[in-house]
Amino acid sequence: MPGGGAPTASRAGGVLAATCLSTLVVNANTSAVTILLPAISADTGTDVTTLQWAVTGYSLVGAACIITSGSLGDVFGRKRVFQLGLLLFVASCILIALSTSGAGVIVGRLIQGAAGSTILACGLSLLSVANEGEAQLRAVSLWGAAAAVGAAAGPLLGGVLVELTGWQGLFWIDAGVAVVCMVMTYATVAESRDPNRSHSIDYAGTVLIALTLAPLILAMSRGSAWGWASVATLGCLALSVASAFAFVAVERRVSVPLLDLALLRNRVLVGSTIAILIGAGTINALMYLVSLYFQNPDALGFSPLQAGLATLPATAGLVAIAPFVPKLAARIGGRQLVAVGFLLSGAGFALVGLVDPDWRYGRFLLPLVAVAVGMGLSNGPASSASTACVPENQVGSASGVSNMARYVGASVATALAATIYGTVIADRTAQGLPASDAMASGLGAASWVMAGISFAGFLAAFLMGRRYREAQGTLGDAAAAAAAHTHTLPTTASGTVTGTATETSPV
DSSP states (O other), X not given: OOOOSOOOSSOHHHHHHHHHHHHHHHHHHHHHHHHHHHHHXXXXXXXXXXXXXXXXXXXXXXXXXXXHHHHHHHHHOHHHXXXXXXXXXXXXXXXXXXOOSHHHHHHHHHHHHHHHHHHHHHHHHHHHHTOOHHHHHHHHHHHHHHHHHHHHHHHHHHHHHHHHHOTHHHHHHHHHHHHHHHHHHHHHOOOOOOTTSOSOOOHHHHHHHHHHHHHHHHHHHHHHHHOTTSHHHHHHHHHHHHHHHHHHHHHTTSSSOSSOGXXXXXXXXXXXXXXHHHHHHHHHHHHHHHHHHHHOTTTTOOOHHHHHHHTHHHHHHHHHTGGGHHHHHHHHOHHHHHHHHHHHHHHHHHHHHTOOTTOOHHHXXXXXXXXXXXXXXXXXXXXXXXXXXXXXXXXXXXXXXXXXXXXXXXXXXXHHHHHHHHHHHHHHHHTTOOHHHHHHHHHHHHHHHHHHHHHHHHHHHHHTOSOSOOOOOOHHHHHHHHTTTTOOOOOTTTTBOOGGGSOOSOO
């Protein structure tokens, strides 16, 4: 749980309502956007390859800001920073809804990445300090359930709104909900800070995270057009590598680092973080790919509403499997369940890799369910292990590492999938293949890469080792498992590791 301060005098019910509603709308917005991309493309005249920055840019900024925003809340006031996040979210929604160009949408989504990560980080902190004991566990569990429901319902909600209001409707409604959250927060939430925390904020680390990811994603997105050995591509990669080294150097010197490099000696945390990165990356890549393929007239030709319904087995499957995950992990072992989950997800992606232009939706149903169930099996135990393998005073830092990894995975894997998909389609079209064949080839190639990455997650499960405590399988643990593909929440295993239960040998 976030540290600092005694429970406030806030009306806990109001805090719960404001934070749960805000996390629901943020996660629904995030997952809905991929469904909107074809409609935004048609309306603005911007190709979907460029519009992938509306997805990857959001995650890129979120990765840079998720830990820093929590630190800002601890120092300057959680309510104040939470309100600032909501205000930025409203502004970004209005900017996107009024945009007549793809550039405006992308800029709005970059702002939204900072806003969303701030709302999630500070909202959970506010909720934690407003409650004690069992009430705190219940409140955080409800917050996790709201996050899971929002993420699962987002694509369907996006599809419905495109049909009824146009793609702009999602952002107008989200802006209105965020304003309601601001009013609720003003009326019911008391200010809180962490009086014991240093006022030092690692702004340099935040900038360097962005400078590491942005050139890398730009190189992956434009490398095919520029040439993979071109000065532009190699320059982007060099800047990314240099920024990564600079980030490590900065983290070694600042008093309160964005990433405590000592945590990287914890083999369990490293393994679970890699698993979280891979899981978040591949599921976001899948949603991007199938949203475009399902709606393309040369593929399935679905409407946005039909596409939202068609992706429901993948999004809802993650939530549906969650109640069973903690008890399964306690019975057979968390790392074993992570390994099984990635094998199942990899198999699902491999099945999609066999796609043929003649496939109808029924052929996609089993692979989508396989990926969803696999992700559900791996996400929960990996997230739980990331906070169970450290002492209580490091739980916040460990959850910050895994949450950053989630954003990094989403941005990089989606960019990679978009690049492969677009490049293969262009190559096959240039070879004279029909559009339907080119589309299927692009989806198949990207899916095979995601299958390979998923199978790499199987290896990450063994890197995790055995030295951490499994969650007990309570209702709160189930909520944490359901929310694990969006945010890391502590479980009944968190902060209970002592002595030899924490593995700190070099990786």
